[in-house]
Amino acid sequence: MIDLKNKVAIITGGTRGIGLEIVRTFYENNAKVILFGSRKETVEKAIETLKKEGKDVDGYYPNLNNYEEIEKVIKEINDKYGHIDILVNNAGISANSKIEDTTSADFTKIMDLNVNAMFNTSKAVVPYMKKNNGGVILNTSSMVSIYGQPSGVGYPASKFAVNGLTKSLARELAPFNIRVNAVAPGIIKTDMVSSLPKEVIEPLIKTIPIGRIGEPKDIANAFLFLASDMASYITGVVLQVDGAARN
Numbered sequence: 001m002i003d004l005k006n007k008v009a010i011i012t013g014g015t016r017g018i019g020l021e022i023v024r025t026f027y028e029n030n031a032k033v034i035l036f037g038s039r040k041e042t043v044e045k046a047i048e049t050l051k052k053e054g055k056d057v058d059g060y061y062p063n064l065n066n067y068e069e070i071e072k073v074i075k076e077i078n079d080k081y082g083h084i085d086i087l088v089n090n091a092g093i094s095a096n097s098k099i100e101d102t103t104s105a106d107f108t109k110i111m112d113l114n115v116n117a118m119f120n121t122s123k124a125v126v127p128y129m130k131k132n133n134g135g136v137i138l139n140t141s142s143m144v145s146i147y148g149q150p151s152g153v154g155y156p157a158s159k160f161a162v163n164g165l166t167k168s169l170a171r172e173l174a175p176f177n178i179r180v181n182a183v184a185p186g187i188i189k190t191d192m193v194s195s196l197p198k199e200v201i202e203p204l205i206k207t208i209p210i211g212r213i214g215e216p217k218d219i220a221n222a223f224l225f226l227a228s229d230m231a232s233y234i235t236g237v238v239l240q241v242d243g244a245a246r247n
């Protein structure tokens with residue numbers, strides 16, 4: 001029922017984890033997919049992995065904190081494909097240290113990628129989406145954007161900002177048929193979680209009412225729904241996909 005045929009989708013942080021699964025899922029549902037990563041090597045590796053799966057995607061590695069560079073890459077993509085329909089702002093980093101051990105530079109680094117970069121890519125695609133009479137911007141938030149987190153304060157603070165950006169841009173851009181939503185994942189089995197020892201994983205699972213850690217596919221499917229026309233009247237929401245975890 002969901003078909004992203006003729007849709008051009010850009011996914012930041014698309015080289016691994018949740019982002020790579022969004023790339024796969026959008027591709028499997030017929031979108032033309034362009035992934036962004038932080039480095040040439042990781043972008044090439046992801047493209048190679050996908051090629052082995054029979055998936056042909058394009059990739060770029062712009063500095064997400066350099067607006068001029070982003071504007072140039074977005075123009076290049078629009079010139080190449082004719083339109084940009086979907087932007088998924090997924091790149092993000094987290095933190096765990098206590099406030100006394102967090103420097104102001106650590107705090108700024110998180111805000112730069114998780115919030116400022118999201119502003120840059122969104123600002124750069126909006127003129128093209130307006131010209132195209134619509135589009136979809138989706139952001140990766142986190143369950144910590146609802147409950148906070150007892151460490152690494154920059155991370156939850158950045159994700160609260162992601163929700164603010166999502167809800168505000170949704171209201172600003174709705175008249176232009178541009179929908180803006182976020183997905184707030186719980187604990188998801190990406191590399192970091194998979195490498196945790198059994199003694200850490202088992203108590204963690206006990207805190208999740210649905211009884212398991214989330215798979216990247218659980219999150220990618222939520223993004224797919226929100227990117228599709230099935231969600232045509234949904235904008236400004238932060239969709240919690242966390243098995244009812246309340247950590």
Ligand code: NAD
Nearest residue numbers: 013014015016017018038090091092140142185187188190
């Ligand atoms: P990951 O570390 O596996 O992937 C992060 C992605 O971001 C990579 O593709 C990487 O290339 C990109 N990235 C990192 N630094 C970058 C930079 N400076 N410039 C450009 N790109 C950069 O992480 P993940 O777990 O897949 O997380 C993806 C998103 O999901 C993040 O926004 C994260 O906050 C969010 N999230 C993850 C979980 C979880 O349990 N894994 C839970 C809630 C929210």
